[in-house]
Amino acid sequence: MSFQVEITPENKVYGKTPLLTDNVMHYCPGCSHGTIHKLVAEVIEEMGLQDKTIGVSPVGCSVFAYNYIHIDWIQAAHGRACAVATAAKRLTPEKMVFTYQGDGDLSAIGTAESIHACNRGENIVVIYVNNAIYGMTGGQMAPTTLLGMKTATSPAGREAAIHGYPYKIAEIVSMLDGVCYVTRQSVQSPAAARKAKKALRQAFENAMAGKGLSFVEMVSSCNSGWKQSPVDANKWMEENMFPFYKLGDIKVATEPKEA
Amino acid sequence: MEEIKLIKGNEAVAEGAIRSGCDGYFGYPITPQSEVLETLMELRPWESTGMVVVQAESEVSSINMVYGGAACGKRVMTSSSSPGVSLMAEGLSYLAGAELPCLVVNVQRGGPGLGTIQPSQADYFQAVKGTAHGDFKMIVLAPNSVQEMYDHVFDGFDLAFKYRIPVMMLSDGIIGQMMEKVVMTRQRPRWTKEEVSQISDSWATLGKHAGREKNVITSLELDSQIMEKRNEHLQAKYRKIEAAEVRFEESQMEDAEYVVVAFGSSARIASEAVSMARAAGMKVGLLRPITLWPFPTKRIEELAGRVKGFLVPELNAGQMVEDVRLAVNGKVPVWHYGRMGGMIYSPEDIFNELKNNAR
Ligand SMILES: Cc1ncc(C[n+]2csc(CCOP(=O)(O)OP(=O)(O)O)c2C)c(N)n1
Ligand code: SF4
Ligand SMILES: [Mg+2]
Numbered sequence: 243m244s245f246q247v248e249i250t251p252e253n254k255v256y257g258k259t260p261l262l263t264d265n266v267m268h269y270c271p272g273c274s275h276g277t278i279h280k281l282v283a284e285v286i287e288e289m290g291l292q293d294k295t296i297g298v299s300p301v302g303c304s305v306f307a308y309n310y311i312h313i314d315w316i317q318a319a320h321g322r323a324c325a326v327a328t329a330a331k332r333l334t335p336e337k338m339v340f341t342y343q344g345d346g347d348l349s350a351i352g353t354a355e356s357i358h359a360c361n362r363g364e365n366i367v368v369i370y371v372n373n374a375i376y377g378m379t380g381g382q383m384a385p386t387t388l389l390g391m392k393t394a395t396s397p398a399g400r401e402a403a404i405h406g407y408p409y410k411i412a413e414i415v416s417m418l419d420g421v422c423y424v425t426r427q428s429v430q431s432p433a434a435a436r437k438a439k440k441a442l443r444q445a446f447e448n449a450m451a452g453k454g455l456s457f458v459e460m461v462s463s464c465n466s467g468w469k470q471s472p473v474d475a476n477k478w479m480e481e482n483m484f485p486f487y488k489l490g491d492i493k494v495a496t497e498p499k500e501a
Numbered sequence: 502m503e504e505i506k507l508i509k510g511n512e513a514v515a516e517g518a519i520r521s522g523c524d525g526y527f528g529y530p531i532t533p534q535s536e537v538l539e540t541l542m543e544l545r546p547w548e549s550t551g552m553v554v555v556q557a558e559s560e561v562s563s564i565n566m567v568y569g570g571a572a573c574g575k576r577v578m579t580s581s582s583s584p585g586v587s588l589m590a591e592g593l594s595y596l597a598g599a600e601l602p603c604l605v606v607n608v609q610r611g612g613p614g615l616g617t618i619q620p621s622q623a624d625y626f627q628a629v630k631g632t633a634h635g636d637f638k639m640i641v642l643a644p645n646s647v648q649e650m651y652d653h654v655f656d657g658f659d660l661a662f663k664y665r666i667p668v669m670m671l672s673d674g675i676i677g678q679m680m681e682k683v684v685m686t687r688q689r690p691r692w693t694k695e696e697v698s699q700i701s702d703s704w705a706t707l708g709k710h711a712g713r714e715k716n717v718i719t720s721l722e723l724d725s726q727i728m729e730k731r732n733e734h735l736q737a738k739y740r741k742i743e744a745a746e747v748r749f750e751e752s753q754m755e756d757a758e759y760v761v762v763a764f765g766s767s768a769r770i771a772s773e774a775v776s777m778a779r780a781a782g783m784k785v786g787l788l789r790p791i792t793l794w795p796f797p798t799k800r801i802e803e804l805a806g807r808v809k810g811f812l813v814p815e816l817n818a819g820q821m822v823e824d825v826r827l828a829v830n831g832k833v834p835v836w837h838y839g840r841m842g843g844m845i846y847s848p849e850d851i852f853n854e855l856k857n858n859a860r
Pocket of ligand 1: 301302303304320343344345346347348371373375376377378379384464
């Protein structure tokens with residue numbers, strides 16, 4: 243039996259934002275990165291910021307983010323996205339500048355750049371994709387890797403005595419006066435993705451209003467790195483990541499910090 | 502009316518930045534160059550020209566801020582001293598790989614390690630050959646006066662944008678810290694938004710508009726065939742620069758039998774030594790490379806065909822001397838004379854070296 247859909251405007255239930263390119267994404271099926279890209283592209287389009295936005299892509303699986311959204315991009319050295327974005331925003335304050343970084347990029351090698359951009363209150367958005375692992379280099383332990391979690395460099399599971407503890411950089415930056423908004427979201431379900439998109443929009447609005455730095459963490463799955471099927475990975479994330487990386491707003495400052 | 506000031510070399514860099522239309526300076530304190538950032542913070546150019554000045558949390562951050570600013574088509578710069586420049590290595594490689602224009606000033610101190618805050622020329626290799634990973638070059642300018650530290654800011658930005666390449670001003674603690682008269686004849690405003698767009702819209706991240714595809718600043722290319730092409734493109738650009746941008750200065754070369762080759766502060770000391778040698782009846786000339794890369798290889802090759810030898814005094818263990826030897830190619834003797842660790846030779850020391858070797 244064949245089933246044919248007539249493609250007409252009335253039948254249209256979903257459209258890809260034209261801001262997403264037609265390039266086939268290199269992400270593993272089931273990876274959160276692709277969904278987050280889509281949300282970012284939609285927010286930029288809905289806010290009409292496509293000719294004003296500069297994205298800063300990291301070193302990590304999302305290094306090629308620049309292949310997927312039709313805006314100008316700067317590819318930054320591993321960990322340095324926040325420094326790159328600082329200058330881009332300071333020198334072109336009329337622009338919308340955001341970084342898109344993994345947990346290794348932002349909270350290991352780039353800790354200093356990230357914390358200090360937050361502390362200076364740069365008017366940028368930081369999108370932090372925390373999948374508790376180094377996806378790109380083949381699944382090594384990240385600072386965010388949960389205790390007991392097996393990775394290529396913690397094959398017996400992360401042990402606090404050897405590797406220290408997983409850390410929550412969102413909570414750390416929320417203590418800094420330059421940061422106006424910190425939230426932790428996820429995209430494993432349509433409902434979660436809708437919430438995450440709202441948070442992104444809030445962050446982009448903050449940056450354009452000059453309220454300081456907005457930090458949006460996306461707790462994400464890396465099914466390849468975790469060596470699970472996409473469905474199992476999402477289940478594992480809900481059962482193991484969410485209890486530790488609790489979803490929801492961490493800081494919402496309504497007024498900009500006094501100059 | 503001409504603007505003239507009596508200032509330190511480091512202050513001249515700050516004054517030069519503001520007057521050369523620089524859009525952004527990003528730096529981190531380190532002796533002996535901290536006056537650059539201090540002077541800029543004192544002068545508050547964001548209130549006059551609109552130039553942005555940021556004290557970064559490290560030199561790693563400074564150079565990556567430079568990368569971000571340069572990506573936006575702006576005239577941006579940083580300054581530091583030796584250990585700080587080492588921290589910038591990866592960033593400089595990215596800047597070169599992504600073909601971004603910028604100016605980096607190194608006011609050298611002695612090493613290795615934390616070394617000393619006293620002056621040195623021990624970062625010649627780093628500036629000219631071994632800056633960081635990958636095959637790349639920076640144009641390297643070597644000022645020998647406070648005036649040149651001012652002027653090289655202008656020249657640095659011009660060359661950086663002409664070739665879309667990082668330019669390094671390789672100064673040292675002597676010139677950075679000494680005070681001299683600076684004539685600020687050269688002055689120009691910052692580029693307007695329209696000018697930036699005219700100059701850089703074909704490659705910079707000025708915001709994607711309907712008139713063009715998105716611009717992406719990146720040094721990444723996973724396809725080796727394309728990556729080799731990118732390398733070949735860089736190398737072709739470097740050959741062009743070697744053909745067009747060599748700068749040097751000579752004195753008393755017409756009848757010279759021996760040539761002293763020295764750069765930066767060493768050239769100041771050497772020029773005194775050459776006068777002493779002339780007074781003693783020795784036929785000695787001075788060649789001062791102003792660009793360390795591209796190096797005046799051709800000129801030295803020519804001279805090697807007619808003189809009896811070269812003396813290369815440097816405040817290091819022997820670095821530029823290797824490039825002189827490559828140019829001379831064994832035709833005549835080449836001697837190195839150096840002091841290290843912040844020690845400085847006197848004109849008499851160099852004169853004695855000449856007397857002992859030139860016979
Ligand atoms: C200076 C430097 N060190 C190490 C690397 C290798 N490297 C590339 S990506 C990466 C980790 C990325 O992990 P993460 O930021 O969590 O991103 P993910 O791939 O998980 O999205 C590392 C260590 C590099 N490219 N540069
Ligand atoms: S390795 Fe992990 S983070 Fe990278 S694309 Fe695959 S699933 Fe996504
Ligand atoms: Mg990761």
